[in-house]
Amino acid sequence: MQSLLLLLQLWAVSLGRTQGCVGNSECCGLRELERTGAWLSKGSPPELQPCHVSPQHRTASEENTELQCQGRSHGPPNSRAISPWRYREDCDNARFPRRLLQAECLCPHCVSLDPPHRLDRRGNSVQVNASTTVYYQRQCPGRPKAFYLEPQLYSVAVACICVVPRS
Template sequence: MEHCNNYEENGKLRGARQAYEKTTPIVLAEQLKNDAGRRKRNAEMSCPESAVAHDGDISQRAISPWAWELDVDVNRYPTEIAKAKCLCTACLVNGVQDYNYFSEPIYSQMKVLRRSKCDRKGRWRYEVAWEDVPVGCTCATPKS
């Protein structure tokens, strides 16, 4: 017989909330959600035409810059995760994109809980899963 839980009754979720509270993708997700202006700016960002010295975040000073996007999945806990999106196809070398090098996402595996319907009474089953979360971008040579 399957073990079904209501969302509020699930002990895995109570423990997960505490474990996830301070992880970077979750902290950034909260910031993106609460800062509509920043989210709008990040959504509109594209690859800079030239590398410009910034005093800001490393995501904008890198030769492989990235922006943060809010990923929402109601069948995952946590439902909101910030994910990095590379802004350029190539890397910024000497102020311009150099297509001898490519901008590639860097992934970190994050433990999440996936929910699926368990019965007709509106209860769910939660199972541990691993999700690859892009956390930044780096410059790489082409694959041979």
């Protein structure tokens, strides 16, 4: 019973600490902001590694729609779907979580279920979006070394589906 009470107290203290940097009336130093942002992102110890954004290079096969828009009978669900997609890293060093995965539809249209599983122009591939809360790092007014986290809703593309075109 005592261990349960101790766990509840530790949990309450950790909740109180995370609120210290959220909102423009709760300014904190950069180190505490990083810890709070990491905790809000994952609920685990902070990963203080910044994003390294590199330019995206597309290969010839990625640019060729006919090659990438063929059905597959193996691999993860996103590659076997009739509206296949891949994930792209959405990286922002001023946001927590810093890294989000965004689905990108590989085909403008759907893939036929009939062999040889080629592009079927009777349907369109569209992204399915979900909203999540992210936290942006902001500087406190009049305090150059103090920051806070501003919560905002953020749209994340989670998958692609095949839909009937609008008429």
